[in-house]
Amino acid sequence: MAAESNSAVIGICDDCVHHVVVTAPSVAAARAHLCGALHFALAHGGADDASALLWAPARDFALELRPLSPQAAAAAEEGGIAEVAWRVADLECARAALRARGVHFEYRVRTPGPYFGAYPSLLIPGSEGAGYNIALFASDAAAFVPPPPAGQQQAQAAPAVLPDLGVGAFDHYTIIVADAARSLRFHTEALGFTFSKTIEVNTGSAPEGKYDMLNHVCFLPHSVTRVLVITQGYTPDSIFCKLLTKYGEFVHHVAHQVPDVDAAFATLRANGIELTNGHVSNDYVTGLRQLFISRKHASYFIELIARVNSTSKEGDFTQHNMADLVSGMDNYL
Secondary structure (H helix, E strand, C coil): CCCCCCHHHHCECCCCCCEEEEEECCHHHHHHHHHHCCCCEEEECCCCCCCEEEECCCCCCEEEEEECCHHHHHCCCCCEEEEEEEEECCHHHHHHHHHHCCCCCEEEECCCECCECCCEEEEECHHHCCCCCEEEEECCCCCCCCCCCCCCCCCCCCCCCCCCCCCCCEEEEEEECCCHHHHHHHHHHHCCCEEEEEEEECCCCCCCCCCCEEEEEEECCCCCCCEEEEEEECCCCCHHHHHHHHHCCEEEEEEEECCCHHHHHHHHHHCCCCECCCCCEECCCCCCEEEEECCCCCCCEEEEEECCCCCCCCCCCCHHHHHHHHHHHHHHC
């Protein structure tokens, strides 16, 4: 049964994001990592640093890789998730709903490209409340070539070089923001996300009995399994406030479910893939197991999470693992 939400206001159609746009200093390197290590399917893109379209291994969302702008490249920026895109039932209705709420947006029509047709979309800047850029486009738009069947790639595909880790369904994405309450209101009131719970954690920068990390967990529209985690740091010394100072508000990571995090950890380490910690984060009470792959490979952090043989259900997280997962983030300041 789908979660009850306000998604009819904007009219989001799906229970998962349609695609994310990632900018990278090297599209070729990011593509090679995603396809070679994690078995993303390359739908379009050559061996150079031009844009590329990939589909996640479970084919539940797409990822568009773009090169950094000349200005960003000159400034040696690291890239990252530039926008998260959703399909809506009626773009004009969404446009009217945003205007009624006083939400500013940019109306744009993309020039047809090698893997998409011309289609209009609305870009909502992160400054309007979400904390990151959100794109909306009509459900009937010819956005992107369809994904190849599971286990197959297009002719241009880069071969997988690591054994299949079993990277599966989209589990969650996490954002780091300056005002978690404002972001929560925007997601629930304007976009139709459904609030689930609040989790406060002390990751080590707060006195005993206090917290330095605030997390609001929200189910995505129409979903009772996939979630968004809205994170805010409470203390200036928290890693979240430090990351906010360096990057501004941003999408920190996207998480995929895997059947065996320990096997994935061993394979990734053995093949020179940089992880943020030298161990798997394991909650001994629930059995929840997680790891982060460094953002150096694809320009954003990727989480692998195993809920198999765990009492932790989709949308559940533990204070222990949250604290442990961020212990290696100081290396990225």
